[in-house]
Amino acid sequence: MHEVQFLLNDEQMKQLGNSVYTLLLNNVNQVRQDTAIDKRYLTTKETCQYLHIANNTLDKWVEQGLPKITIQGVVRFDRQAIDEWLHCYTC
Structure with missing residues (x-):
């Protein structure tokens, strides 16, 4: 070398x-x-990017209890709530 x-x-x-x-x-x-x-409040696309998952997986996780916020038809996800849910879900 x-x-x-x-x-x-x-x-x-x-x-x-x-x-x-x-x-x-x-x-x-x-x-x-x-x-x-x-950002604390994420769009669906940003949430998928944050979690490195597809939109279909996000939909399944929401069905399993992943918290989401809907205000006048606009969906947002609280990054802190996501982290807490993941921590509790994996325990």
């Missing part, structure tokens, strides 16, 4: 650090958006 070394001046190191930071921040924000981690 060959070792490769790069010599960077202070400005290049700063630019590289900023680029890596920006890349990581963008990826973390995308994951948060994709998983709706910052």
Whole structure:
């Protein structure tokens, strides 16, 4: 195995650090958006993404007691209630 070394001046190191930071921040924000981690009340689609399940599975879990909120025909799921239900359901 060959070792490769790069010599960077202070400005290049700063630019590289900023680029890596920006890349990581963008990826973390995308994951948060994709998983709706910052939201308490989730749509059906967000709930399926959060749980990594299909919509059919979500429907079955609702039949088995997974709590959902319906206000004027709009369905939402409370992420905290989901976590509690999963904890109790798996005990």
